[in-house]
Amino acid sequence: MKNTTITKKALLPLVLTCLLGFPLLALGQKNSCLDCHSKLGGELRAPADGFQQDIHQQFGLGCKDCHGGNPAQDNEDLAKDKSFKGAPKRAQIPEFCASCHANAAHMRSFNPGLRVDQLSQYWTSRHGQLLKKGDAKAAVCTDCHGVHGIQTAKYPKSLIFPWNIPQTCGRCHANADYMKDYKIPTNQLDEYKQSVHAGALFEKKDMSAPTCNDCHGNHGAFPPEVKSIASICRQCHPSAGELFSKSPHKKAFDELGLSECEACHRNHKILSPSNDMLGTEKTSVCLQCHESGSQGYQAASQLGQIFAAIQTQIRQDEDILALAERKGVEVNEPRFHLQDVNTLLVSAKNLTHSLDVQDIRQKIGEGEKILAEVRLAGDKALHEAKFRRKGLVIATIFLALFAVALFLKIRNMTKSGARP
Amino acid sequence: MKKLGQNIFAYLNERFQIQGLLDFSKKKKVPEHPYSFWYYFGGICLFLTGIQILTGILLLLYYTPSIDAAHESIQFIMSQVKFGWLIRSVHSWTANILIGVIFVHMFSTFFLKAYRRPRELTWITGFLLLLVFLAFGFSGYLLPWNELSYFATRVGTDIAGSLPLIGKWLKTVILGGSAVSQATLSRFFWFHVAILPMAAFLIIGTHVLLVQILGMSKPIGVDEAKVKEISFFPDFIYRDALGWTLILVLIGVLCVFLPWEIGKKADPFGATPLGIKPEWYFTFMFTTLKLLPSHVIFIEGEKLAILAFMVGGILWMLVPYLDRRALQEKRSPVFTWIGLLVFLYIAVMTVLTYTVRGL
Amino acid sequence: MNRRTFINGFLGGSLLATIAAFLYPVVRYILPPKQAEAGQKRVAAAKVGDLAPNSAKIFKFGSSPAILINTQDGKLLAFSAVCTHLTCTVTYQYDTGTMFCPCHNGRFDLAGNVISGPPPAPLETYNVEVAGEDIFVSKKA
Numbered sequence: 001m002k003n004t005t006i007t008k009k010a011l012l013p014l015v016l017t018c019l020l021g022f023p024l025l026a027l028g029q030k031n032s033c034l035d036c037h038s039k040l041g042g043e044l045r046a047p048a049d050g051f052q053q054d055i056h057q058q059f060g061l062g063c064k065d066c067h068g069g070n071p072a073q074d075n076e077d078l079a080k081d082k083s084f085k086g087a088p089k090r091a092q093i094p095e096f097c098a099s100c101h102a103n104a105a106h107m108r109s110f111n112p113g114l115r116v117d118q119l120s121q122y123w124t125s126r127h128g129q130l131l132k133k134g135d136a137k138a139a140v141c142t143d144c145h146g147v148h149g150i151q152t153a154k155y156p157k158s159l160i161f162p163w164n165i166p167q168t169c170g171r172c173h174a175n176a177d178y179m180k181d182y183k184i185p186t187n188q189l190d191e192y193k194q195s196v197h198a199g200a201l202f203e204k205k206d207m208s209a210p211t212c213n214d215c216h217g218n219h220g221a222f223p224p225e226v227k228s229i230a231s232i233c234r235q236c237h238p239s240a241g242e243l244f245s246k247s248p249h250k251k252a253f254d255e256l257g258l259s260e261c262e263a264c265h266r267n268h269k270i271l272s273p274s275n276d277m278l279g280t281e282k283t284s285v286c287l288q289c290h291e292s293g294s295q296g297y298q299a300a301s302q303l304g305q306i307f308a309a310i311q312t313q314i315r316q317d318e319d320i321l322a323l324a325e326r327k328g329v330e331v332n333e334p335r336f337h338l339q340d341v342n343t344l345l346v347s348a349k350n351l352t353h354s355l356d357v358q359d360i361r362q363k364i365g366e367g368e369k370i371l372a373e374v375r376l377a378g379d380k381a382l383h384e385a386k387f388r389r390k391g392l393v394i395a396t397i398f399l400a401l402f403a404v405a406l407f408l409k410i411r412n413m414t415k416s417g418a419r420p
Numbered sequence: 421m422k423k424l425g426q427n428i429f430a431y432l433n434e435r436f437q438i439q440g441l442l443d444f445s446k447k448k449k450v451p452e453h454p455y456s457f458w459y460y461f462g463g464i465c466l467f468l469t470g471i472q473i474l475t476g477i478l479l480l481l482y483y484t485p486s487i488d489a490a491h492e493s494i495q496f497i498m499s500q501v502k503f504g505w506l507i508r509s510v511h512s513w514t515a516n517i518l519i520g521v522i523f524v525h526m527f528s529t530f531f532l533k534a535y536r537r538p539r540e541l542t543w544i545t546g547f548l549l550l551l552v553f554l555a556f557g558f559s560g561y562l563l564p565w566n567e568l569s570y571f572a573t574r575v576g577t578d579i580a581g582s583l584p585l586i587g588k589w590l591k592t593v594i595l596g597g598s599a600v601s602q603a604t605l606s607r608f609f610w611f612h613v614a615i616l617p618m619a620a621f622l623i624i625g626t627h628v629l630l631v632q633i634l635g636m637s638k639p640i641g642v643d644e645a646k647v648k649e650i651s652f653f654p655d656f657i658y659r660d661a662l663g664w665t666l667i668l669v670l671i672g673v674l675c676v677f678l679p680w681e682i683g684k685k686a687d688p689f690g691a692t693p694l695g696i697k698p699e700w701y702f703t704f705m706f707t708t709l710k711l712l713p714s715h716v717i718f719i720e721g722e723k724l725a726i727l728a729f730m731v732g733g734i735l736w737m738l739v740p741y742l743d744r745r746a747l748q749e750k751r752s753p754v755f756t757w758i759g760l761l762v763f764l765y766i767a768v769m770t771v772l773t774y775t776v777r778g779l
Numbered sequence: 780m781n782r783r784t785f786i787n788g789f790l791g792g793s794l795l796a797t798i799a800a801f802l803y804p805v806v807r808y809i810l811p812p813k814q815a816e817a818g819q820k821r822v823a824a825a826k827v828g829d830l831a832p833n834s835a836k837i838f839k840f841g842s843s844p845a846i847l848i849n850t851q852d853g854k855l856l857a858f859s860a861v862c863t864h865l866t867c868t869v870t871y872q873y874d875t876g877t878m879f880c881p882c883h884n885g886r887f888d889l890a891g892n893v894i895s896g897p898p899p900a901p902l903e904t905y906n907v908e909v910a911g912e913d914i915f916v917s918k919k920a
């Protein structure tokens with residue numbers, strides 16, 4: 001009897017708690033912003049859809065944390081209370097985002113490793129400078145990061161994931177109409193896409209390959225000045241830079257105020273350096289400054305010849321190996337050996353920055369030694385192919401003779417009905 | 421010269437008593453009729469088997485059955501060992517030719533109904549030899565440990581594993597574990613150089629013995645009067661030898677102009693190459709499995725196909741007992757048609773494997 | 780000589796020639812080739828004492844370059860010298876005690892791990908064993 005009394009007494013509070021509690025729980029998670037906006041169409045619906053993937057949402061932030069308002073209220077006017085900030089105007093966006101992102105103490109609670117100087121960097125950038133002057137066409141945070149589906153740079157679908165960056169910057173910078181007031185070229189994206197860096201990024205999926213932000217900076221984006229181009233390239237190409245600094249070009253370039261790497265390699269359409277860049281043909285970069293008959297011209301001609309020669313040798317060796325392979329002979333070993341020449345060639349091409357013909361000749365010489373060995377192996381392989389064919393002919397002749405002998409024997413036996 | 425030969429013969433005869441054997445062989449006759457051309461194929465199978473044994477033993481000298489060294493040893497044989505390219509290419513080409521000739525031999529004896537009593541056991545041992553040589557092909561294919569062979573073995577053992585009841589156990593026994601690994605290579609090597617050769621030796625011995633004892637079967641309804649006979653030794657032997665010589669020329673040409681490739685070393689963590697398929701002699705079964713719908717009524721398509729092949733194989737093996745009319749030396753067109761259908765099925769499915777896109 | 784004798788002689792002679800044409804390659808095959816063994820998976824990289832402490836040597840391992848390092852405290856280490864970025868050959872820098880790839884500035888520590896630069900993966904480490912006078916390098920099991 002006692003038990004049932006206690007149970008009865010506990011029953012009513014329990015039921016009440018459930019009846020009232022559950023709706024209260026739901027109230028705590030209620031987000032009227034999303035509820036309404038997901039029922040709207042077009043532009044007004046986009047925030048609700050996009051926000052599901054947003055990184056801010058993953059950290060427990062919601063609409064009100066940026067826009068204010070009361071998400072517990074279904075009524076629109078009540079929801080858009082005093083704290084409601086609405087959508088900021090373009091010119092206000094950097095400060096809007098920075099209200100959290102430039103606050104080190106605040107960001108610490110979410111991601112202590114994240115930088116908090118983006119806004120101050122931004123004001124030094126060209127975009128920031130234009131925005132301060134009142135040009136709302138300049139890029140603001142949301143143009144590069146997106147607005148309601150913001151993801152980190154490590155996420156492949158993010159607008160700022162390395163291989164998406166060229167497209168993100170290109171949205172404005174490759175749009176001739178949009179950029180027509182700014183008097184700067186709009187072919188950078190096109191040029192970049194043809195470059196060896198784009199090839200490494202998009203085809204080889206090498207995430208360390210440079211995109212726009214690696215040379216221009218991201219929040220402090222600014223076209224590098226002439227004298228800083230060299231430092232930027234040296235971030236990844238230090239040995240070429242060192243060699244260049246030791247070469248006679250360094251002094252000349254400094255005096256003339258020429259940009260180091262860019263003069264020969266260009267800025268966006270940086271191609272894989274080919275032998276055509278040397279020598280005295282039209283494609284030679286040396287002829288930009290050095291006239292026919294000058295010392296520079298002689299050097300250009302020398303270097304061009306050296307590299308053309310070894311390139312021809314490499315091609316010849318490759319042809320021999322391919323021919324031997326077609327004839328059925330195993331040439332994997334010499335093929336591997338030939339790859340060593342490639343490595344040496346890369347070193348030698350790098351040495352051209354020093355303009356030290358001696359050094360280059362020596363490096364090339366090492367390559368030529370290997371090529372000689374490969375050619376030997378290739379010739380041996382061709383010799384082997386010939387040997388096999390000769391051997392086949394001889395064996396076939398013997399077999400044919402034997403077949404003829406058998407045939408004659410068989411005929412002889414059937415004719416005479418002979419016994420063995 | 422003749423005196424020396426006679427002295428040697430006398431010496432051996434006193435100890436091995438080979439005269440009896442020689443007398444028997446002199447008596448052995450081979451009938452000649454419009455279809456006797458097909459008699460050569462058995463001997464060709466034997467000849468090619470001999471080539472496989474010889475080249476196989478030679479390859480054993482330099483091959484290493486370890487996943488770290490197998491592929492490298494093939495590379496070594498093909499590039500460093502004198503005539504290694506020839507020995508290995510002969511072995512690979514002859515394996516394929518041999519299996520092809522076994523099929524020809526099987527179908528020719530089928531259509532000539534050489535399985536009639538008292539030659540039932542010759543047919544059955546012959547069918548077992550087909551299985552043994554298919555096993556030779558399957559096990560040998562893995563030994564170079566290249567990409568194609570690794571994945572073809574995986575696909576093949578997966579199919580074995582899908583058999584009802586015993587599938588999982590069978591797959592584990594074949595693989596020596598749960599996946600294609602060193603254990604598999606060691607096991608396949610063991611099969612290829614010890615177990616299967618022993619089985620082949622015993623079954624071929626039985627098969628050839630039966631052929632010698634029972635003589636050559638004549639087709640049903642052949643006019644006895646028209647049938648001539650030639651002695652096996654030396655007349656038929658010389659003709660055999662002529663065929664063998666021509667085949668040797670073919671093999672030689674193939675090996676010089678189309679040496680067998682080494683392939684890329686197997687990478688168990690690599691992606692399966694597109695369009696992976698087993699060797700051609702398994703493709704008719706492989707394509708059947710691929711083309712069947714995933715479910716036929718309530719049975720899984722794949723299992724149904726495997727079951728069908730097993731039942732089909734057993735029935736094929738038991739044909740001597742099923743073909744009642746042939747037993748009575750009567751023409752048996754039904755079985756001829758069945759044989760033709762089987763042949764066409766195998767031929768068409770094999771061709772489809774290489775002509776249909778996406779298989 | 781009558782016809783039959785000629786045919787028999789021709790038969791025997793051509794048979795002998797054919798057999799010879801087959802025995803020749805078989806015999807050459809069996810005679811050991813110059814390079815005694817397949818799959819160079821264990822290479823004598825150097826002799827003991829060849830390398831001073833804090834120096835390195837590039838040697839051939841199979842068909843690719845490898846590097847043998849004698850560290851400052853006399854430990855012998857061996858790695859694949861093929862940079863995991865774009866396959867240039869790495870070198871040992873004695874002043875930093877690291878392996879360096881001159882092509883794009885990749886740097887590896889003495890465990891083969893990438894310290895800086897574009898290489899996406901560490902260098903493969905090899906086993907080193909000293910047997911008498913020789914230093915042998917082999918792949919890890």
